[in-house]
Amino acid sequence: MADILTYVLHYEGALNKNSLGAVSEAAKQAAQIGGECHAVVVGGDDLTDELCQTLGAYGATKVFRARGPEGLAQPVVDVMAKVIEDHGHGYALFGGGLLGFEIGAGLAARRNAGVTMEVTTVRAEGDELVAERPILGDSKISVSRYRGGLGIIIGRINAFEISKTGGASAEVIDVELEYSPWSTKASMIERGEQRGADVDIEGADILVAGGRGLGKAEGFRLAEDLAAAFGGNSAVAATRAVVDAGWYPYAAQIGQTGKTVAPKLYLAAGISGAIQHKVGMQSSENIVAINKDANAPIFEFSDLGIIGDLNKILPKLTEAVKAKKGA
Amino acid sequence: MKICVLVKEVPDAAVEKRIDPSTGRMDRSGEKNLNPYDTHAIEAAMQLREGGAMQVDEIVAVTMGPRSAVRALHKAVSLGADRSVHLCDDALAGSDVAATGYALSKALEPEQPDLVLLGQQSDDGECYTIGAVVADHLKMPSLTQVIKLDVEGGALRCERQAEYGYDTVAVELPAVIAVGDAINEPRYPSLKAIMGAKKKPLETLPGVDPETEEPRTLDFVHIDASLVGADGSRVQCGEYKDPPAKSAGQIIEDEDPTETVEKIIAWLDERKLI
Numbered sequence: 001m002a003d004i005l006t007y008v009l010h011y012e013g014a015l016n017k018n019s020l021g022a023v024s025e026a027a028k029q030a031a032q033i034g035g036e037c038h039a040v041v042v043g044g045d046d047l048t049d050e051l052c053q054t055l056g057a058y059g060a061t062k063v064f065r066a067r068g069p070e071g072l073a074q075p076v077v078d079v080m081a082k083v084i085e086d087h088g089h090g091y092a093l094f095g096g097g098l099l100g101f102e103i104g105a106g107l108a109a110r111r112n113a114g115v116t117m118e119v120t121t122v123r124a125e126g127d128e129l130v131a132e133r134p135i136l137g138d139s140k141i142s143v144s145r146y147r148g149g150l151g152i153i154i155g156r157i158n159a160f161e162i163s164k165t166g167g168a169s170a171e172v173i174d175v176e177l178e179y180s181p182w183s184t185k186a187s188m189i190e191r192g193e194q195r196g197a198d199v200d201i202e203g204a205d206i207l208v209a210g211g212r213g214l215g216k217a218e219g220f221r222l223a224e225d226l227a228a229a230f231g232g233n234s235a236v237a238a239t240r241a242v243v244d245a246g247w248y249p250y251a252a253q254i255g256q257t258g259k260t261v262a263p264k265l266y267l268a269a270g271i272s273g274a275i276q277h278k279v280g281m282q283s284s285e286n287i288v289a290i291n292k293d294a295n296a297p298i299f300e301f302s303d304l305g306i307i308g309d310l311n312k313i314l315p316k317l318t319e320a321v322k323a324k325k326g327a
Numbered sequence: 328m329k330i331c332v333l334v335k336e337v338p339d340a341a342v343e344k345r346i347d348p349s350t351g352r353m354d355r356s357g358e359k360n361l362n363p364y365d366t367h368a369i370e371a372a373m374q375l376r377e378g379g380a381m382q383v384d385e386i387v388a389v390t391m392g393p394r395s396a397v398r399a400l401h402k403a404v405s406l407g408a409d410r411s412v413h414l415c416d417d418a419l420a421g422s423d424v425a426a427t428g429y430a431l432s433k434a435l436e437p438e439q440p441d442l443v444l445l446g447q448q449s450d451d452g453e454c455y456t457i458g459a460v461v462a463d464h465l466k467m468p469s470l471t472q473v474i475k476l477d478v479e480g481g482a483l484r485c486e487r488q489a490e491y492g493y494d495t496v497a498v499e500l501p502a503v504i505a506v507g508d509a510i511n512e513p514r515y516p517s518l519k520a521i522m523g524a525k526k527k528p529l530e531t532l533p534g535v536d537p538e539t540e541e542p543r544t545l546d547f548v549h550i551d552a553s554l555v556g557a558d559g560s561r562v563q564c565g566e567y568k569d570p571p572a573k574s575a576g577q578i579i580e581d582e583d584p585t586e587t588v589e590k591i592i593a594w595l596d597e598r599k600l601i
């Protein structure tokens with residue numbers, strides 16, 4: 001008989017897709033354990049009654065709305081801790097964004113709760129929730145059970161599907177609170193800056209993705225040449241490591257804090273295949289990886305793996321693709 | 328100002344990580360390295376000290392872990408920390424993320440740091456969350472995934488990539504900051520620093536009472552023993568199982584690039600991808 005509380009992130013008046021997945025999942029699980037799904041939103045005037053009520057369609061019955069800064073975790077911890085204290089939720093569930101990790105962990109500290117992150121499956125056993133998390137580079141799955149009054153579940157990105165339950169509009173409840181002194185000591189100066197060109201990779205059928213193995217910004221020429229050789233609907237994508245380094249635009253980034261793609265062909269060059277990258281491209285129809293390290297995790301989930309130096313292979317591959325296309 | 332850097336000993340990347348069937352915990356017997364992500368936190372501390380925008384009087388490496396974890400502290404000191412603190416007690420074994428963060432906050436409290444730096448993730452645990460737990464206990468503002476850290480008027484100016492692009496956030500001190508691995512290129516320790524590392528002060532907590540020579544309990548560091556260790560943790564992990572089997576992909580070991588490329592083309596052609 002426990003209720004489940006979720007956090008819904010928003011940006012410029014739009015609700016975050018991963019958060020909607022979290023609400024859908026929480027509603028589904030709440031029904032199993034005989035509770036309700038509630039959501040917390042924190043922000044400014046763009047959190048209108050109408051916007052908050054739409055969460056009812058994904059299964060939330062109540063939306064707790066607090067005025068506060070956006071894009072920072074600790075104020076949300078304050079709000080969720082208060083809502084849980086007042087209403088006694090048994091679980092808190094988050095989608096897999098960056099803020100969900102920070103809020104979930106902060107809340108675990110505040111409420112002396114157990115927390116599991118990177119959760120891919122949640123299931124009900126009796127009136128309790130059990131969370132499954134892949135560990136050790138996805139080679140094992142570990143099962144988490146919770147003790148104490150509150151269990152915190154932080155999903156892996158894209159793990160929870162968005163589903164409309166056709167529920168009635170949610171009741172919106174305004175929460176008044178005083179933020180903790182330390183929660184107000186971080187302030188947003190600029191949010192959501194798009195670094196680099198605005199490229200479109202989501203519609204591409206063929207993606208040539210480059211990582212740190214390209215060596216330097218200029219190394220992306222090899223990936224661009226190959227994409228051009230494929231022609232048609234192809235584009236170049238990147239890992240976070242190279243975007244953070246300023247080698248390639250943010251709009252081309254695949255992964256947890258970038259885009260999720262599922263092209264017909266995903267050709268990864270010089271990419272290790274970290275989980276945070278994998279979650280954004282694992283649904284690609286065909287995955288080809290070139291990496292000089294035979295132990296690179298990407299070989300665990302590629303359909304064709306080439307152990308070798310991309311500097312030797314990519315230029316020849318580009319020529320061969322061109323020749324094939326010309327033939 | 329004092330900077331504390333949280334560091335951890337992890338299995339060497341080359342060692343296959345596995346679960347020890349007898350304890351149901353991660354097999355840490357092959358442990359021998361400082362978590363590579365933590366070297367970026369130490370380097371960030373060094374760059375703050377050398378940058379001169381604020382005076383850094385001391386850099387203290389702090390770890391919680393078994394006896395062997397002193398090696399991670401020695402490595403941290405060889406990379407620039409002035410001294411280190413080792414929180415080590417059998418009762419801490421099996422602590423989950425929340426319990427670990429709580430215990431670390433108790434080891435940090437007496438240090439009264441102006442800044443706590445840590446890595447974005449541990450190579451074995453991969454929880455990305457210790458910073459947020461520690462910060463809430465220490466009642467400090469916090470941010471994770473920071474890839475640019477500047478000092479401006481006594482406060483920090485941090486940049487990081489979040490869900491909608493890059494955010495720039497001002498954070499007042501004292502604060503807890505987890506740095507991303509793109510923040511810097513950690514330096515290599517000099518031979519002299521490696522040799523000298525074992526001579527730098529290392530405090531073990533709760534340690535041994537110098538008068539009675541009895542080991543102290545966790546009370547000495549104000550840790551409530553009922554909140555740590557496997558029994559104090561609010562999450563119980565276990566029942567390890569295998570993920571659904573995925574058919575292994577084909578592997579080509581490149582010996583002759585021309586030949587390799589022919590094989591790739593044939594593979595793509597077969598699937599009508601060209």
Ligand SMILES: Cc1cc2nc3c(=O)[nH]c(=O)nc-3n(C[C@H](O)[C@H](O)[C@H](O)COP(=O)(O)OP(=O)(O)OC[C@H]3O[C@@H](n4cnc5c(N)ncnc54)[C@H](O)[C@@H]3O)c2cc1C
Binds near residue numbers: 272
């Ligand atoms: C909260 C969080 C969110 C994150 N979000 C994302 C995200 O959205 N997207 C993302 O991509 N990452 C993300 N990351 C980072 C992720 O964990 C990895 O650090 C990153 O994906 C690594 O990028 P990489 O593969 O380019 O670099 P590396 O891991 O450094 O891999 C480079 C690879 O290139 C190979 N190589 C080197 N030279 C050659 C050569 N000449 N020929 C062939 N191969 C070569 C190496 O063997 C190596 O495997 C996130 C991390 C965290 C903690």
Ligand SMILES: Nc1ncnc2c1ncn2[C@@H]1O[C@H](COP(=O)(O)O)[C@@H](O)[C@H]1O
Binds near residue numbers: 427452453456
């Ligand atoms: N036992 C520990 N002792 C000290 N620092 C730790 C410990 N565990 C994790 N950390 C720090 O927390 C960071 C994130 O770890 P994790 O949350 O396990 O991914 C690491 O990079 C370390 O800086």
